[in-house]
Amino acid sequence: MDLNTLFPNGIAHYLVGGLLIGLGVSLLYALTGLVGGMSTVYSAVWSFFSKLPFFHQDSLVRSRQWRLVFALGLILGAAIWLRLSGSEPVITQIPWWQLAIGGFIAGFGARFGNGCTSGHGICGMASLNLISVLAVIVFLVVAIITAQLFASLGIGV
DSSP, X not given: OOHHHHOTTOSHHXXXXXXXXXXXXXXXXXXXXXXXXXXXXXXXXXXXXXXXXXXXXXXXXXXXXXXXXXXXXXXXXXXXXXXXXXXXXXXXXXXXXXXXXXXXXXXXXXXXTTSOHHIIIIIIHHTTOHHHHHHHHHHHHHHHHHHHHHHHHTOOO
C-alpha cells in the first residue's frame, strides 16, 4: 500500500499542522513554563460552571483564564486555516448520539489516564516522560483494536 492510497489528499497539511502544534506548545512552555494539554483545559473551563469540588481545585481555578484563551486559539487557528486553505469544512455522517458517547468515553479516559492524547502525546513525550510514552502506546493499541473491531462489525463504515 502506497502513501497515495493511505492519504489521498496528501500529507502536507498533516505535516504543517503537526509543526504548528509543536511550535505552539513549545512556545507556551518556553515563554511561560505552562503545559498545554486539552483535558486540563476541559476541566478548568468546567470550573466556571460546575459546583463539584473536583473542578474547584486550586490549580484548575488559577489556570482557567489562560486555558480558555488557549482553547479559543485552537478553534480560531482551525477557522483561519480552513479559510486560508479554501477547503470546504468536513461534515461527519456519524449520528450525534454516537459522537456524544464517544466524547464521554474519551473524556472519561482522559481523566482516568491523568491526561489526554495531546497532553501525553505532544507535551509529555516531548519532555521524555516515561508515563506519557506508555500512555501513548496504550492509546494507539486500544485505538487500533477498536477501529479494527468496529470495521469488522461494519459499524461506522
